[in-house]
Amino acid sequence: TRNRNHWEEISPMPVAWGTKxxxxxxxxxxxxxxxxxxxLEGLVGRVEEVSASKRRMIEL
Known part of the structure; x- marks a missing residue:
């Protein structure tokens, strides 16, 4: 971040959501x-774990 006193959050999303x-x-x-x-293909089976997490993110 540019400001060491604050954290910025990103929200990953598919490229196809941003363009056709x-x-x-x-x-x-x-x-x-x-x-x-x-x-990534090996992690697809963890989608339920991600969905159940508080912010829909898990550490890989």
């Missing part, structure tokens, strides 16, 4: 390495 441009979405998908996609 297929080229932008394809570019974003290519920016994620195969290793990262595999890790």
């Amino acid at each position: 441009d297929r080229a932008v979405i394809a570019s974003a998908e290519k920016a994620v390495s195969d290793r990262q996609w595999k890790k």
Whole structure:
């Protein structure tokens, strides 16, 4: 953060929520390495755990 006295919060969301441009979405998908996609695919089963958490976020 720019201000050390305050924390800023981010809310991750899918790129497709921000654009319908297929080229932008394809570019974003290519920016994620195969290793990262595999890790994400392995975590899909934890969606219920995320949904049950206070802020719908868990530490991976």
